[in-house]
Amino acid sequence: MRAFRFEPLTLPPEADAMRRKVRAFLDDERTHRRYAAHRTSWSTFDPEFSRRAAVAGFIGMTWPRKYGGGEYSNLERFVVTEEMLVAGAPGGAHWIADRQSGPQILKHGSERAREVILPRIAAGECYFGIGMSEPDSGSDLAAVRTKAEKCENGWVINGAKIWTSNAHRVHYLIVLARTEPLGQDRHAGLSQFIVDTASEGIEIRPILNLVGGHEFNEVFFRNCFVPDDMMIGKPGEGWTRVTGELAFERAGPDRFMSDIRLLIELIDKVGRAPNERQAIEIGRFAAHFAALRRMSSSIAGLLERGESPITEAALVKDVGTAFEREIPEIVRKLLPVESSLDDDDEYSQALAHVLLHAPSFTIRGGTPEILRGMIARGLGLR
Amino acid sequence: MEDISAIVLEQADRLFQQYVNKNILAEADHGKWPAPLWAALEDAGLPLALVPEAAGGVGLEAGVAANLIRRAAFYSVPLPLAETMIANRLWVDAGGDAMDGATTLAPVNPQDRLTVTPTAGGVVLHGTAHHVPWGGQASTALVFARDASGKGFLCRVLPAQVRAKRMRRNVAYEPRGDMEFDGVQLPASGVRPAPDYLDADGLMAFGAAIRAQQMIGGMERCMDYALTYANERVQFGRPIGKFQAVQHMLAVAAGHFAAASATADTLFESERLGDDEFAVAIAKSRCGEAAGLVAAVCHQVHGAMGFTQEHPLHFATRRLWAWRDEWGAESYWQERIGRTICAAGGDGFWPLVADRRSATGSLKSTTAE
Numbered sequence: 001m002r003a004f005r006f007e008p009l010t011l012p013p014e015a016d017a018m019r020r021k022v023r024a025f026l027d028d029e030r031t032h033r034r035y036a037a038h039r040t041s042w043s044t045f046d047p048e049f050s051r052r053a054a055v056a057g058f059i060g061m062t063w064p065r066k067y068g069g070g071e072y073s074n075l076e077r078f079v080v081t082e083e084m085l086v087a088g089a090p091g092g093a094h095w096i097a098d099r100q101s102g103p104q105i106l107k108h109g110s111e112r113a114r115e116v117i118l119p120r121i122a123a124g125e126c127y128f129g130i131g132m133s134e135p136d137s138g139s140d141l142a143a144v145r146t147k148a149e150k151c152e153n154g155w156v157i158n159g160a161k162i163w164t165s166n167a168h169r170v171h172y173l174i175v176l177a178r179t180e181p182l183g184q185d186r187h188a189g190l191s192q193f194i195v196d197t198a199s200e201g202i203e204i205r206p207i208l209n210l211v212g213g214h215e216f217n218e219v220f221f222r223n224c225f226v227p228d229d230m231m232i233g234k235p236g237e238g239w240t241r242v243t244g245e246l247a248f249e250r251a252g253p254d255r256f257m258s259d260i261r262l263l264i265e266l267i268d269k270v271g272r273a274p275n276e277r278q279a280i281e282i283g284r285f286a287a288h289f290a291a292l293r294r295m296s297s298s299i300a301g302l303l304e305r306g307e308s309p310i311t312e313a314a315l316v317k318d319v320g321t322a323f324e325r326e327i328p329e330i331v332r333k334l335l336p337v338e339s340s341l342d343d344d345d346e347y348s349q350a351l352a353h354v355l356l357h358a359p360s361f362t363i364r365g366g367t368p369e370i371l372r373g374m375i376a377r378g379l380g381l382r
Numbered sequence: 383m384e385d386i387s388a389i390v391l392e393q394a395d396r397l398f399q400q401y402v403n404k405n406i407l408a409e410a411d412h413g414k415w416p417a418p419l420w421a422a423l424e425d426a427g428l429p430l431a432l433v434p435e436a437a438g439g440v441g442l443e444a445g446v447a448a449n450l451i452r453r454a455a456f457y458s459v460p461l462p463l464a465e466t467m468i469a470n471r472l473w474v475d476a477g478g479d480a481m482d483g484a485t486t487l488a489p490v491n492p493q494d495r496l497t498v499t500p501t502a503g504g505v506v507l508h509g510t511a512h513h514v515p516w517g518g519q520a521s522t523a524l525v526f527a528r529d530a531s532g533k534g535f536l537c538r539v540l541p542a543q544v545r546a547k548r549m550r551r552n553v554a555y556e557p558r559g560d561m562e563f564d565g566v567q568l569p570a571s572g573v574r575p576a577p578d579y580l581d582a583d584g585l586m587a588f589g590a591a592i593r594a595q596q597m598i599g600g601m602e603r604c605m606d607y608a609l610t611y612a613n614e615r616v617q618f619g620r621p622i623g624k625f626q627a628v629q630h631m632l633a634v635a636a637g638h639f640a641a642a643s644a645t646a647d648t649l650f651e652s653e654r655l656g657d658d659e660f661a662v663a664i665a666k667s668r669c670g671e672a673a674g675l676v677a678a679v680c681h682q683v684h685g686a687m688g689f690t691q692e693h694p695l696h697f698a699t700r701r702l703w704a705w706r707d708e709w710g711a712e713s714y715w716q717e718r719i720g721r722t723i724c725a726a727g728g729d730g731f732w733p734l735v736a737d738r739r740s741a742t743g744s745l746k747s748t749t750a751e
Contacts, residue, residue, distance in 0.1 A: 004640045008647055086732045268728035276749060279720030284712070286719050287668040290735050291641035294648065319637040375636055376629035379609055 004312050004378065006298035011075055018076040019083060025056045026087040037088035037261055038350040041357070042254050043215070044090035045166055047124070053091065054124025058084075059098050063106055067114055068122030074304040078253070078297060085257035086264070092166070097121045100248045101128035101174055105194065108241060110229035113194055117172070131161045131175035131195065131219065132242065138163075139370050141176070142186040142239065146221065148177040148193060154227040155179070155193065157201075160220050165364075167204050167217035172196055175221075176242055179235050190238030194230040201225070211341075211356040244308055249365050251299040251313035256292040256320030258361055259327050259354040263289075266331050269347050278334050285330075288323050292316065311378035314371040321368065324361045328354045387446040390431070394450055397422050398457040407697050410460035411555040415519050420461055420484060428463060432471040432654065433480050439470070445650030448595045455599030455705075458697040460556060462486050462516045464592040469524040471654055472588070476536045476574040483521025487585050488514045488561060492710055492748070496527035496563060498535050504570045507537060507563040510547065513708070517559020518546040525563065526576060526584040534576035534584065537568055552704040579657055582744040588656030589709035590666040594646045595655070597669040597705050601639050601676045603698040608632060608680040611687075628683060635679040642672035659745045660722065660734070663715040670706035670715075677702045714748060721746035 030037060035049060053059055061077040063069025084091055091098075102121045105113050120126035137143040146159025157177055167173060173195045180189030197204070201224035207216035233241050263285055270278050295316050302309045332339065332351060339352035362368055376382050401419040410416055423429065432447045433439020442450065451464045462484050469485035488511035489496060496509035507527060514523065518541065525537040543566045546559035576584075612623030612632065622628050645665040652658045677699040681688045688695045706712065722745050723731050 004636065006640060006644050006647075008650070082736070086736075264728040264731055266728075267724055267731055270724055272725055272727070274720060274724045276717060279717045279724065279748075280713050281716075281720070282723055283663075283716030283719030283721075284667065284671070286723055286731070286735060287645065287664045287671075287716065288641070290648075290664045291644045291668050293735065294644040295640065298644075315633075315637055315640055318633070319641055322637075369630070372630040372633035373626070375633035376623075379632060379636055381609070381612060381623040381629050381632065 004315055006295045006312065007301065008294070009075070009297045009301040011079065011297070012073070014073070015075045015079045018072070019079045022056075022058060022080045022083045025053075025058070026083060026089060029089070030087065035088075035090050036346075038265060038346040039353045040088050040090040041092075041258050041261070042085060042089070042095050043092045043165075043258070043357075045092040045169065045215070046090035047093045047127075049090045050094040050127070051124040053084075053089075053094065054122060059094050059124055060102055060118065060122030063102065063118060063122065067106065068119035074300055078300040082253045082257065082293075085253055086260060088261040093127050093169075094121065094124055095254075096130060096165075096170075097126060097128035099252065099254075100130075100245050101172070103248060104174065104192075104232060104241065104245050108192075108233040108237075109194070110231070112229045113232075117194070120171075126172070127166065127170040129164050129167045129170040129173045129197075131164060131173040133161065133163045135160060135162050135218075139367055141242065142190070144176055144178060144190065146175065146177040148179050148191060148226070150179075151225070154225055155231065157193065157195065157221040157224040157226060160218065162216075162218045163207075164204075164217045164219045165215045167197060167219050168206065168214070170197060173219065174232065174245075176238050179238075187239040189236055190242070191235050192232040192238045192241045193226045194232060195221075195224065195226055196230075199224050199226070210359070211353075243310060246366065247308045247310045247313045248303070250317040250371075251296055251303075251309070253293065253296050255317045255365070256289070256296070256323050258324050259358070260289075262327055262331060262350050262354045265347050265350050266334065269335060269337075281330050281334055285323075285327065292320050292323060296320070311374055314366070314374040315378075317365060318368050318371040318375065321361045325358050328358055386440075387442060390426075390428075390440060390442065391446065391449055391453065393426055394428060395453055397426060398453060398459055402457045402459055404694055404697075407458055407460060407694070408691075413551075413557060416460060419459070423461070423463060429466040429484070430470055430480050432467045433474050437474045438480055439474070443650075444653055444655045445647075448646070448650055448655055451592060451595040452599035452602070455596035455701070456603045458600070458603070458701055462520055464596065465515055465520075465589075468588050468592060468654070468656070469522070472536060472577065472580070472585075473524055473538065473574075475577045475654075478536075478538065478574055481522050481524075481538065484516065484519070485522040485524055486515050486517060486520040487589055488517070488523050488525045489585070490514055490558075490589060490709055492586060492714055496525060498527045498529050498537065498573065500529070501567065504568045505535070505537070505573045507539070507566040507568065509564065510560060510562045512560045513550070513552070513558040514546075514561050515708075516557050517561050518549050519557060523561065526580060527563075528584075534580050536574050536576045536580075538572045539563070539566060539568065543567075552708070554701040554704040556701075556704065579654075583659050586709060587659040587662040588654070590715065591649050591656035591662045593705045593709050594649065594662070594665040594669045597673045597702060598639075598643055598646045600698050600702045600705065601642065601669075601673060604676055604680040604695065604702070605632075605635065605639060607693075607695050607698070608635075608683040612683050615685075622683070631679045631682060635676045638672035638675050642669040645669065660719070663719045663745055666710060667712040667715040667719070670712040673702040673706045717748045718745045721748070 060069040061072040148155040179191040203220040430439035435441035498505040548560045645668040
């Protein structure tokens with residue numbers, strides 16, 4: 001078979017040094033109870049945390065210094081990401097900008113976009129949302145109907161996006177829009193734009209999620225102007241840009257560590273002498289986790305070498321989110337605790353928090369149904 | 383070194399292709415020892431693959447030896463090649479010479495404890511080891527036993543000295559014998575203090591490391607068969623591999639296979655495959671879980687054809703079902719990992735998994751032990 005290779009990665013000494021540095025930062029955060037780890041995760045929006053993380057140098061780590069970056073390697077960034085996840089750090093404000101929007105702008109954006117935006121992201125003051133999905137275009141991303149038409153000095157956008165996390169509190173969205181009419185090649189004629197959420201012609205309506213939280217939005221564009229230098233790449237490159245962006249989005253440790261805090265809290269709650277069933281399930285989780293960590297770090301190594309392992313990234317996300325989804329389902333059977341967001345018991349809150357967020361794990365960033373199609377193509381079945 | 387490794391692997395692959403066919407495997411299913419194949423493996427020096435060159439071996443690095451074990455498993459080689467490779471390395475590390483012929487390892491079951499007591503000219507063994515691979519057919523059994531003080535010994539036992547109480551076959555139809563060692567006398571030359579690295583766990587981690595690598599080879603074979611079949615078998619006017627339901631099953635299997643491989647690859651980093659028992663526990667349990675799922679998916683893809691002796695799929699899947707149980711099934715290793723993690727507490731979980739270099743202490747026992 002065409003096996004998917006996950007070459008082992010040996011982290012360099014500077015990554016170990018970075019690990020110590022970020023652990024010291026996070027220990028300090030938790031010692032001073034600046035966030036409540038039992039109910040936070042990488043999707044928790046907390047601008048104050050983001051600013052503190054930026055001051056400590058943990059945002060825009062790999063970018064050039066002239067754009068506010070730290071010129072660290074992808075592997076040092078990888079270590080920081082996983083330590084943030086283990087600590088349940090609330091990085092939701094800067095997460096998207098740091099993970100994918102910033103790198104996208106650095107690689108394919110105009111010089112002005114880099115100069116204006118990247119230093120603010122790296123300072124923890126500028127946040128991004130993803131403008132991909134539309135009311136009639138979810139998994140079938142190429143079906144987007146939002147249009148951008150050329151005008152003097154720029155483009156005029158009309159259309160609607162949906163499931164836009166944090167649109168009401170981020171500064172920019174990266175919007176995928178059709179710049180040429182739909183033709184034979186569905187992937188042609190798409191382009192990506194950096195859209196300032198304060199622009200005229202944008203209306204943002206909240207959509208509450210099942211936890212009662214306001215993350216999702218519907219975003220309407222009515223003759224919304226975007227200057228030429230806020231296009232990412234060239235007209236028509238949108239599909240290539242968006243799939244490249246997804247390789248960054250899919251293989252990171254945030255795809256199997258969203259609820260790792262719950263596993264850690266379970267271990268504490270179970271105590272030093274677990275019963276047989278508890279020990280077996282915790283051991284099984286550890287084995288699955290170790291496998292995922294190795295695969296994900298291997299992809300970090302490939303990204304560091306400049307490769308774009310799109311199918312491998314899809315596979316890690318599929319296996320990783322299946323693992324995340326399974327955690328609350330098994331954990332709830334290991335201790336007689338009823339989950340409740342309102343309970344005084346932090347463990348009960350943590351379980352409720354994860355249970356209620358878990359359905360999103362296998363939706364955001366591409367569903368297993370889409371990912372498995374990509375894997376099947378990699379296996380030579382399509 | 384890399385050149386030699388590549389040559390050894392290529393040569394082994396050719397041997398396996400040349401000697402292992404449906405007839406050999408079917409005969410092995412009925413208990414026939416494939417003597418010409420074993421002779422060819424010996425001629426190629428493979429039983430000494432892990433023995434250092436200074437001691438007359440091939441001196442393969444663990445990762446290359448693991449790939450050799452995977453290739454043998456890919457072809458369902460019905461012989462204790464991996465057991466012999468490990469046994470020779472352990473015995474040489476203990477100060478002995480490489481052994482002639484096929485060698486098996488005992489005990490296999492976590493609950494089988496063998497003991498030695500000193501006598502005038504050597505030692506006498508006590509206890510029974512169950513389900514020993516090729517227990518009645520191997521030339522030698524390398525046995526791990528402890529004395530009254532708990533100190534570990536390796537004992538070289540010749541089959542003539544032992545009664546295989548009961549021969550049975552595992553579901554791969556490979557011979558597994560219950561060997562009764564009570565009263566077996568060994569001369570001083572047949573017993574040596576075990577190398578330090580066997581102190582904690584005896585042979586368990588080494589046997590489990592072998593089976594983990596074998597499961598990778600076996601799963602790869604099953605996936606090969608299934609992908610080929612899915613692209614060839616036509617139903618409703620198209621190859622079944624074009625149906626999304628079939629594609630998704632195989633994609634899930636590929637995910638488990640990749641995850642299992644990632645854990646088995648970790649063992650390449652230890653000198654003799656079985657040295658890092660925490661890593662072995664992770665690999666054996668993850669591979670075992672994947673093996674069951676991959677076998678199930680590959681059978682499902684093959685339909686009724688896979689449930690026959692006409693198609694060779696069963697040689698690979700039956701081995702996966704046997705290997706996942708031997709030297710500790712998933713639950714055995716998972717329980718030990720879980721106890722180790724719980725002893726370290728919630729804050730200890732991450733360092734245990736992430737910084738293996740800083741991890742100390744050995745794997746905890748199950749409560750049953």
